[in-house]
Amino acid sequence: MGLSPLPEAAPTTHETISPNWITTRLDFIANWGRSNSLWPMPFGTACCAIEYMATAASRFDIARFGMERQSFSPRQADVLICAGRLPFKLAPVIRRIWDQMPQPKWCISMGACASSGGIFDNYAMVQGIDTIIPVDVYVPGCPPRPEGLLYGIMLLQKKIMGETMVDPSLRVEQLVGPDGLFRRPSAIDEISEPFGNSVHQTRSG
Amino acid sequence: MSGAQPDLVAANATVQALRERFPDGFLRSLVTSGQMVVYVAKQRAHDMLSWLQQDPAQRFDYLTDLTCVEYRDRERPLEVVYQLRSLARRADLRVKIPLDPDGPLEVQSVIDIWMGADWVEREAWDMFGVRFKGHPDLRRILMWEGYAEGFPLRKSFPLRGHWSRAEQTRQALQTNPEAYYSLEELAIAEAYHELPADVRDRLAKAGKVLP
Numbered sequence: 001m002g003l004s005p006l007p008e009a010a011p012t013t014h015e016t017i018s019p020n021w022i023t024t025r026l027d028f029i030a031n032w033g034r035s036n037s038l039w040p041m042p043f044g045t046a047c048c049a050i051e052y053m054a055t056a057a058s059r060f061d062i063a064r065f066g067m068e069r070q071s072f073s074p075r076q077a078d079v080l081i082c083a084g085r086l087p088f089k090l091a092p093v094i095r096r097i098w099d100q101m102p103q104p105k106w107c108i109s110m111g112a113c114a115s116s117g118g119i120f121d122n123y124a125m126v127q128g129i130d131t132i133i134p135v136d137v138y139v140p141g142c143p144p145r146p147e148g149l150l151y152g153i154m155l156l157q158k159k160i161m162g163e164t165m166v167d168p169s170l171r172v173e174q175l176v177g178p179d180g181l182f183r184r185p186s187a188i189d190e191i192s193e194p195f196g197n198s199v200h201q202t203r204s205g
Numbered sequence: 206m207s208g209a210q211p212d213l214v215a216a217n218a219t220v221q222a223l224r225e226r227f228p229d230g231f232l233r234s235l236v237t238s239g240q241m242v243v244y245v246a247k248q249r250a251h252d253m254l255s256w257l258q259q260d261p262a263q264r265f266d267y268l269t270d271l272t273c274v275e276y277r278d279r280e281r282p283l284e285v286v287y288q289l290r291s292l293a294r295r296a297d298l299r300v301k302i303p304l305d306p307d308g309p310l311e312v313q314s315v316i317d318i319w320m321g322a323d324w325v326e327r328e329a330w331d332m333f334g335v336r337f338k339g340h341p342d343l344r345r346i347l348m349w350e351g352y353a354e355g356f357p358l359r360k361s362f363p364l365r366g367h368w369s370r371a372e373q374t375r376q377a378l379q380t381n382p383e384a385y386y387s388l389e390e391l392a393i394a395e396a397y398h399e400l401p402a403d404v405r406d407r408l409a410k411a412g413k414v415l416p
Contacts, residue, residue, distance in 0.1 A: 088377035089349045095378055123357050123366035123373075124348070131374050180379050185371030192370035 019166050027164045034078070034104065035157040036066040041077030041101065043094060046084030048111035048143040055146040065153050074100040079156065080133070083143075085113035086126040095176065098133040103171045106136045106160070108152055111143050117192065118142060127192030131183060134174050215296050216241035219263060227253050232303070242299045250302050251313035257289060257298070258318050265289040265298060268319035271326060273333040275306060275360050285312055285335060304335070306359075314339040332358040342407065349380055350404060 017023065040062070044052055055062050056070065071077035074097045086094060098107070109129050112118035115138045117127035126132060136159060139152035163170055176182050183191075213236060220243055224231045230249025235242050245253050257265045269288040276283075282303035289298045304310055314337035316322045326337040327346040334356035337343055344350055348357070353376070354366050366373060381399055397405070 088373060089380075091374065091377040092380045092382045096382065122364050123354065123362070126374070126377075127370055131370070132378070176378055180375040181371065182378075185369070185375075188371040188374055189369055194365070 017166050019164060023164065023166055028161075030165070031161045031163055035160040037078075038065070038067050038106075038153070038156070039069050039071040039076060039078045040067050041071050041074050041080045041097070042083060043080060043097065044083040045086060045090065046111075046113065046143075048083035048114065051143040051146055052081060052083040052110065052149065055149045060146040060150065062150065062153065065150065065157070067153070074098075075102065077101050078104065079106045079108060081108045081110055081149075082114045082129050083110040085118060085120055086129050086132070087124050088126055089124070091126055091132050094129065095132050095182075099173075099175070103173070106156055107133055108137045108139060108149075108156060109135045110139045110149060110152070111141055113142075115140065121194055131188045131191055133182065212239070212296065213241060215294065216298060219257075219296070219298060222260075222262070223253060223257075226256065240297065240299055242301060244301050244303060247302050247304065247312055250300070251315065251318075254287060254289075254300065254315055255318050257300075263291065264293050265291045265296075267292050268315070268321050268325075269297075271315070271322055271329060273329050273335055273358075275333065275358070277360060279306075282306065283310065283333070283335075285329065287315070309336075310334055311336040311338055313337070314343075316340055332356060334359065344404070344407065349377075351380060351401065352376075 042049065042052055042056075054060060056067075074080070078101075080094075080098060080101060082094065098105075107129075109115045113120060113125070114129050115135075117125050119142075121127070129135060137152045137156045139148050141148050144152075174182060179185075181188065216236075220234045220241060223243060223245075224234075227245075227249055230246045230253050232244040232246055234244065257263045267290040269290045270286075271288070272286050274284045274286060283306040285302040285304065287300040287302075289300060290296070291298075302312055304312070310333070312335065314322065314326055316326065316337075316339065323340075323342075324346060326340050327343060329335050330337060330340075330343055331345040331347050345352060354368060354373075355362050357366075368376075
């Protein structure tokens with residue numbers, strides 16, 4: 001079950017400058033600031049949202065990781081945390097929320113259902129939100145413990161610290177293409193394939 | 206056995222009254238798990254349910270649930286199930302309408318008898334494709350408006366749906382999430398013109414047009 005490459009719409013013809021002392025210092029400052037002041041947009045649909053709330057509350061306290069300010073508007077958010085299962089009915093909603101978030105933005109897929117559909121391998125459920133929006137960090141668990149989510153957040157911070165301004169493709173919006181999809185149909189089929197003790201799923205022609 | 210259970214004595218009286226009053230609509234009755242079940246014919250079901258609600262000796266004033274059952278055995282009919290409760294008499298009655306799963310699935314709506322039938326009838330339509338004649342706003346309630354794959358709880362419906370995941374994702378992403386709710390629910394006047402024509406017609410018939 002390999003992940004598909006980015007859609008072909010992403011332009012690759014940007015002129016790039018080579019990294020040098022100035023860009024790496026500027027990168028460090030910008031990334032340090034960004035990774036330590038992430039504003040999360042919670043998209044809680046199920047039991048994972050309870051664990052998310054526990055993470056945000058006093059005992060675990062994601063404010064320690066710079067997430068003091070929960071953003072309930074996508075327009076002032078940096079990281080979308082999808083906590084819970086995503087039915088097809090909500091797919092256009094999370095897509096619209098993602099499109100409304102300004103760059104730079106990241107996404108954490110929290111829990112088994114958001115990452116893969118989990119136990120809900122049925123007609124109503126998106127088999128992983130990475131068929132709808134790009135995902136940076138997957139947090140496994142059903143639901144994950146707050147420590148798991150905090151570890152995922154720390155992984156995201158580590159990922160942000162590795163970003164560089166000489167790679168302009170990092171900030172390219174990955175929009176829904178003219179075919180109405182964000183990934184290739186075959187990639188979506190592959191990601192959503194039934195597994196384990198499972199039966200046949202119709203493949204796209 | 207039935208003599209020892211006062212609930213069933215009362216239910217037996219109800220069944221007897223139903224049989225005498227509606228000889229053409231009464232099909233059969235049986236007791237399962239201490240629950241009286243009455244099978245009634247589709248044509249007379251609305252009259253019978255109406256009588257059960259209004260008759261001073263019955264007073265089934267509360268529709269606990271309305272749903273459908275389709276059995277794995279193909280020869281058994283699809284059933285519309287009404288679970289009735291008389292709050293005053295503390296009595297329960299289950300009424301079933303057998304329907305041919307291959308024929309037209311249509312029964313009379315009971316929304317004029319119990320107002321609470323509104324959403325449960327919509328759910329039965331959404332999941333089983335049973336049309337409720339006379340329902341003022343019969344549209345999907347759990348799946349989204351415009352969901353074209355079928356009726357998910359029918360036995361002929363595969364668990365993962367008919368289409369590929371990519372096609373399902375495409376259909377879902379093409380939905381305008383704001384365009385599929387009635388104006389009463391969301392008061393989003395600007396999305397009204399994005400509604401499909403049939404939905405707009407239906408809203409107009411239900412009196413939910415844009416001012």
